[in-house]
Amino acid sequence: xxGRLWALCAKEIADLRLNPGVFAPAIFTAAVALAIPIxxxxxLPAVTGESxxxxxxxxxxxxxFTSQPWxxxxxxxGAVQAFIFQQFLVLxxxxxxxxxxxxxxxxxxxxxxxxxxxxxxxxxxxTTELLGAKILGAFVPAACLTLxxxxxxxxxxxxxxAPGVYRALLSPAAxxxxxxxxxxxxxxxxxxxxxxxxRVNDARSAQQIGALVILPIAGLLIAQLVGGVVLTAWLTLAxxxxxxxxxxxxxxxxxxxxxxxxxxxxxx
Amino acid sequence: xxxxxxxxxxxxxxxTRVAVSELSLELRPGxxxxxxxxxxxxxxxxxxxxxxxxxxxxxxxxxxxxxxxPESAGWARRQIGILTEAPGLWDRxxxxxxxxxxxRLYSLDSPAAVxxxxxxxxxxxxxxxxxAAQLSKGLRQxxxxxxxxxxxxxxxxxxxxxxxxxxxxxxxxxxLVRGLASEGRAVLICTHNLDEVDRLxxxxxxxxxxxxxxxxxxxxxxxxxxxxxxxxxxxxxxPHAGLLRAAGVADVRVEDGALSVALDGxxxxxxxxxxxxxxxxxxxxxxxxxxxxxxEQVYLRVLSEGHS
Numbered sequence: 001x002x003g004r005l006w007a008l009c010a011k012e013i014a015d016l017r018l019n020p021g022v023f024a025p026a027i028f029t030a031a032v033a034l035a036i037p038i039x040x041x042x043x044l045p046a047v048t049g050e051s052x053x054x055x056x057x058x059x060x061x062x063x064x065f066t067s068q069p070w071x072x073x074x075x076x077x078g079a080v081q082a083f084i085f086q087q088f089l090v091l092x093x094x095x096x097x098x099x100x101x102x103x104x105x106x107x108x109x110x111x112x113x114x115x116x117x118x119x120x121x122x123x124x125x126x127t128t129e130l131l132g133a134k135i136l137g138a139f140v141p142a143a144c145l146t147l148x149x150x151x152x153x154x155x156x157x158x159x160x161x162a163p164g165v166y167r168a169l170l171s172p173a174a175x176x177x178x179x180x181x182x183x184x185x186x187x188x189x190x191x192x193x194x195x196x197x198x199r200v201n202d203a204r205s206a207q208q209i210g211a212l213v214i215l216p217i218a219g220l221l222i223a224q225l226v227g228g229v230v231l232t233a234w235l236t237l238a239x240x241x242x243x244x245x246x247x248x249x250x251x252x253x254x255x256x257x258x259x260x261x262x263x264x265x266x267x268x
Numbered sequence: 269x270x271x272x273x274x275x276x277x278x279x280x281x282x283x284t285r286v287a288v289s290e291l292s293l294e295l296r297p298g299x300x301x302x303x304x305x306x307x308x309x310x311x312x313x314x315x316x317x318x319x320x321x322x323x324x325x326x327x328x329x330x331x332x333x334x335x336x337x338p339e340s341a342g343w344a345r346r347q348i349g350i351l352t353e354a355p356g357l358w359d360r361x362x363x364x365x366x367x368x369x370x371x372r373l374y375s376l377d378s379p380a381a382v383x384x385x386x387x388x389x390x391x392x393x394x395x396x397x398x399x400a401a402q403l404s405k406g407l408r409q410x411x412x413x414x415x416x417x418x419x420x421x422x423x424x425x426x427x428x429x430x431x432x433x434x435x436x437x438x439x440x441x442x443x444l445v446r447g448l449a450s451e452g453r454a455v456l457i458c459t460h461n462l463d464e465v466d467r468l469x470x471x472x473x474x475x476x477x478x479x480x481x482x483x484x485x486x487x488x489x490x491x492x493x494x495x496x497x498x499x500x501x502x503x504x505x506x507p508h509a510g511l512l513r514a515a516g517v518a519d520v521r522v523e524d525g526a527l528s529v530a531l532d533g534x535x536x537x538x539x540x541x542x543x544x545x546x547x548x549x550x551x552x553x554x555x556x557x558x559x560x561x562x563x564e565q566v567y568l569r570v571l572s573e574g575h576s
Contacts, residue, residue: 007372
């Protein structure tokens with residue numbers, strides 16, 4: 001089973017490499033997500049000469065995180081920087097995935113429009129393998145981009161922010177966001193896009209539904225920023241567990257909804 | 269010889285529209301069967317049902333004695349090679365990569381070796397590194413055919429294999445298809461090209477939702493047009509036509525300065541008898557040939573009689 005899945009997944013990635021323009025929005029979005037916190041936490045204070053810790057709003061928000069040992073030991077300016085870097089981590093994790101939604105949502109529709117789907121369906125590949133390959137084909141490049149972006153983020157925090165700020169990005173909650181919640185939310189989003197892609201004739205419909213997953217994540221980001229939610233390690237793990245369940249459910253639904261006959265006979 | 273592929277009472281409806289009904293046919297090893305019919309006659313639907321890509325509404329398909337069912341779909345797809353109407357190549361990928369992905373999808377033991385052999389056999393080895401988008405239509409069709417045969421299927425289903433190809437490319441593809449049957453594969457071709465049918469197919473099936481006729485091209489000609497002989501004489505053939513009618517030959521025509529005589533049901537049973545009769549009447553026979561009506565005429569006759 002895995003041989004066929006990886007064969008098709010490798011084809012998806014090879015196809016993407018030969019058409020890098022498709023991935024350009026993802027790279028651009030990741031760069032923007034990287035630039036915003038760096039601009040706020042490092043560039044802006046350096047340009048204006050005003051410390052972030054002079055702002056009572058920033059101080060108040062940073063105090064919400066004083067229970068974290070790596071923030072408690074920082075200078076007031078470092079604490080605010082750590083707070084900003086940590087808050088924007090969610091955006092950093094999600095943005096490449098949001099941007100790679102276009103390739104996921106086009107995956108099945110694109111095959112149909114290029115008339116490459118029928119020969120593919122004539123092979124012994126199962127629906128689970130086919131959809132799995134399509135999902136992973138979109139997920140793997142997005143995940144690689146996210147990891148690269150995180151490495152740059154960490155390096156910038158270590159090099160340009162106050163001493164010790166980078167450790168806020170290596171906290172259990174931050175790592176759980178980076179390596180559990182982010183990838184699982186991405187997977188869910190891309191699964192939805194591929195699932196819808198197999199049922200509609202228009203890639204935009206798939207993108208819109210896949211993007212729905214981004215909304216709760218964006219809501220979580222805003223809730224954090226206004227202090228409504230504090231993402232502790234346990235809360236992050238609970239969200240991750242819920243996402244695992246949702247991913248499994250969506251995969252089963254996607255396989256059940258993938259009607260080979262309708263795809264072959266009704267799409268023109 | 270035991271048939272490899274058997275269809276029994278196949279029917280397929282999409283909602284209230286009946287695409288195919290009461291279709292039964294057999295396909296034997298080494299045989300090429302052509303499925304012809306007007307647009308919308310149900311040829312592609314039939315092909316998809318035979319390939320197990322869509323399920324019939326009624327009836328069943330047996331492959332090598334085993335009935336096709338959802339649980340045997342994976343097994344069936346390893347026995348069948350299908351060339352779809354469009355080549356369906358991934359344009360950005362190289363020819364080699366296109367084939368390699370399929371070799372791996374069929375879980376072949378040595379994908380690279382199998383692909384190399386296919387590239388060589390189908391004459392596209394020198395284009396192996398080129399993106400599929402850069403190939404001509406004829407070469408794309410060759411690659412698609414190579415892909416359909418990578419897993420060495422015993423049954424090959426081809427949907428309009430030479431459609432839109434220039435004569436040279438079409439001939440190349442026809443040669444490849446001819447080779448498939450000589451290797452003992454059972455080949456079914458859906459086509460509109462009746463000249464191609466004449467060149468390739470051992471049997472013809474005329475479909476318009478239902479099967480209207482299935483037989484060899486020769487048998488269909490004989491059934492719908494009878495045995496006719498064309499006799500060219502020195503001079504005006506018209507008086508000799510009258511002579512033959514007087515001798516009881518009912519169907520005699522003068523066409524293009526020659527006599528066209530139907531022997532079926534006539535008191536003159538054979539070509540030598542006909543020639544003797546004419547010579548004894550003083551005719552100078554220049555040329556005698558058995559008439560072979562174009563398959564197109566046979567096809568149109570089958571359709572019109574099927575309609576009536």
